[in-house]
Amino acid sequence: MVKKFLVVLIILLPLQFALNIGENFDLVTTRxxxxxxxxxxxxxxFARKKVWLPRRAEVWLVASFLFLSWLSLFLGRDAEAGWRKLLYFFSIFPVFFVTADIAREEKWQKRAAAAVIASGTIAAAIALVQFSLPFVIGLGKSVKIWEGLVPYALGHSFGRLVAANSSWLVNIGGETRMRAFGFFPDPHNFSFFVNLCFFAGLGYFFWQKKIMPRIWVGVGLAFMLIAVVFSYSRGAYLGLLAGIIFFAVIFLKRSGLLGKVFVVVGIAAILVTIFNSNIISQRMVSSFDPKEGSNAERYKNWVQAVELARDYPLGGVGLGNYARAIDPASQDRSSVYAHNLFLDIAAETGIINAAVFFLLIAVSVWRNVRSKHMLNLGLAAGLIGFLAHSIFDTALYSPQVLTMLLVIIALGLSDNAKFKIQSSK
Incomplete structure (x- = not known):
């Protein structure tokens, strides 16, 4: 029952909805x-008289991150402001321990990986429908429809915050377009999620030898790739590019001549298809324009976060205190953040905790690459993409993204021989 519960939970992540318990209290089903x-x-x-925990560095790093986050409440400015976020962490992180245990069985590791691919495909399909809607009924009506769905998907309180600070639209060559994001609050969290699923699917695709499963996974990969492209998220493009290059380099080192040719041609086709578009190239070029509005604002956010981390190096300003440290007039739920995952963590909970979270991902990448399994290579590439994207955005407080990240890390703890690369030599 527990194993099936986990698989269903992973698949349904893009379809989570909110329980509107109170005026300022939204609780999404994932939590x-x-x-x-x-x-x-x-x-x-307990029934079998044994609670299994993996003897891996990742377990200690997860425990350390949670402990330092808790400690920051008392080392920072206002402990009461951070309890909401701490409860959030403790409602999501347990999925790591459950997944790590279940994935010890090869059959269930495979099913959990398939669930990750299915979840990403569902998220991408919904987003592509939402992205296409303005071309059918118009932009204004499409935005109103999605604004009407926000309270159900995100909750009344958080939904109002998202609507007030929406990044759903983008100007491309003088034309306003709706970006792909599905039921996620914005295109950035959406693309974080789908990129993680995409690379897990890529590893699964190269491992799978049967034709029909490969076809289904290939269709899912195509959906996810197109959806990320239409998210128009420059951070997502960077993450996608970093993950693809990482996957290709490691794969080329391990595979024979036929594998090398296949990967080079495939990766080249993907990159040409994506970045040959004027729209995509314009978005990428604008990432390096210091005069561009969002770039200037992001740089300002980085400077503010660095200053806070410098002034409060040990425990940060305290979990949940970042927004008020920047703007004392900020409400409990604010859209103010550092636009960089590790600066966000360092500013709120201390430099050591930011290093701990970075090590959690870095150690997982190392373990997955070291295992020499195809699925694990895909998991590692997804984590590299996550790191690259995290330079420009923060997805730590998205229940769907954090859950998927922890599932990916937990799946990487297993070492099953069936996922080994089959050299074509």
């Missing part, structure tokens, strides 16, 4: 289902 899953797992573990 309810994971604690239930964790409790069921604990009950099963």
């Amino acid at each position: 309810v289902l994971i604690p239930i899953l964790f409790l069921l797992w604990l009950m099963k573990s």
